[in-house]
Amino acid sequence: MRRLVFLLPVLIVALLVAAFWRGLDPNRDPSALPSALVGKAAPAVDLPGLADGAPRLQLAAFKGKLVAINFFASWCVPCRAEHPYLKQVGAELGVPVIGIAWKDKTEASRAFLAELGDPYAATGADENGRTGIDFGITGVPETFLVDGAGIVRYRLAGPVTPETLKGELAPAIAEARK
Amino acid sequence: MRRVLAVLAVLWLGLAPALAEEAQLADPKLEQRARDLSREIRCVVCQSQSVADSDADIARELRVLIREQIAAGKSDQDIRDYLVARYGDFVLFDPPFKASTYALWIGPFAVLVLAGLVVVLFFRRRAQEPARARALDPDEQGRVERLLREDGTEGGT
Numbered sequence: 001m002r003r004l005v006f007l008l009p010v011l012i013v014a015l016l017v018a019a020f021w022r023g024l025d026p027n028r029d030p031s032a033l034p035s036a037l038v039g040k041a042a043p044a045v046d047l048p049g050l051a052d053g054a055p056r057l058q059l060a061a062f063k064g065k066l067v068a069i070n071f072f073a074s075w076c077v078p079c080r081a082e083h084p085y086l087k088q089v090g091a092e093l094g095v096p097v098i099g100i101a102w103k104d105k106t107e108a109s110r111a112f113l114a115e116l117g118d119p120y121a122a123t124g125a126d127e128n129g130r131t132g133i134d135f136g137i138t139g140v141p142e143t144f145l146v147d148g149a150g151i152v153r154y155r156l157a158g159p160v161t162p163e164t165l166k167g168e169l170a171p172a173i174a175e176a177r178k
Numbered sequence: 179m180r181r182v183l184a185v186l187a188v189l190w191l192g193l194a195p196a197l198a199e200e201a202q203l204a205d206p207k208l209e210q211r212a213r214d215l216s217r218e219i220r221c222v223v224c225q226s227q228s229v230a231d232s233d234a235d236i237a238r239e240l241r242v243l244i245r246e247q248i249a250a251g252k253s254d255q256d257i258r259d260y261l262v263a264r265y266g267d268f269v270l271f272d273p274p275f276k277a278s279t280y281a282l283w284i285g286p287f288a289v290l291v292l293a294g295l296v297v298v299l300f301f302r303r304r305a306q307e308p309a310r311a312r313a314l315d316p317d318e319q320g321r322v323e324r325l326l327r328e329d330g331t332e333g334g335t
Binding site: 035 | 222223234236239243263265266268
């Protein structure tokens with residue numbers, strides 16, 4: 001028993017090493033929050049269409065299909081950065097992307113898509129930001145995966161990049177398809 | 179003195195909560211409720227600030243939302259539930275006591291009790307130390323005397 005006391009410092013150092021290892025992991029974002037919505041039914045989406053004369057955007061219309069919902073805004077710089085990779089979600093991973101312009105003037109969002117191209121299967125304008133809050137977003141861009149049953153399967157807080165596309169979105173899509 | 183006051187005033191302006199510039203509720207009682215409530219809701223972007231103190235977009239949006247819901251006759255608890263459903267317990271500065279937050283609530287006290295236990299054991303043992311001192315046996319006594327003698331002769335030369 002007395003001998004075991006001498007193992008105590010070793011144990012404490014091991015715990016500290018484990019804690020520091022986790023803390024120093026460059027891929028870990030200490031302020032990342034788990035989404036309260038993952039595993040639950042997606043909030044209803046019923047927004048005016050973004051394009052001129054477009055019908056209303058309704059999530060219910062996509063029932064039975066795995067879709068990605070991407071919140072963006074013309075004033076958001078990371079949204080500009082992620083834009084080219086959103087096309088890949090549709091083209092390479094085969095998941096239609098619904099774009100929701102969050103707290104953005106409709107004209108500005110239209111100009112944004114006219115300039116950079118429109119990677120979205122459908123778009124809606126969430127001018128007062130309430131749909132975004134229903135999804136519990138903390139800012140833009142954020143991307144959610146909603147499966148055919150209308151359950152939120154995954155949330156990416158931050159831009160779609162080649163890294164998050166391969167390392168996060170693709171596996172999450174594969175998982176949601178199971 | 180005046181200069182000091184001026185500096186303080188400028189600093190104070192910087193600190194004044196962002197609330198002031200927004201549309202407020204007409205009823206001062208409801209407005210007070212909105213302000214109190216926004217002080218206990220955490221801003222999800224700037225996580226150590228409440229939405230009352232934060233200038234982030236989302237915080238502003240949540241303040242507006244809190245006012246709207248209060249104006250619509252919702253209770254404080256209704257609004258808390260609404261936000262928790264979307265952002266999780268994290269959004270409350272005063273999270274509920276339940277299985278997933280036990281570590282959060284009990285952890286600090288557990289560490290304190292553990293540390294207290296270690297301190298008590300440490301001092302107890304120290305107090306017992308003299309009791310365990312014993313007389314030297316003949317062998318040891320002989321060594322001590324030899325050493326003392328050697329020391330004495332060395333010191334002499």
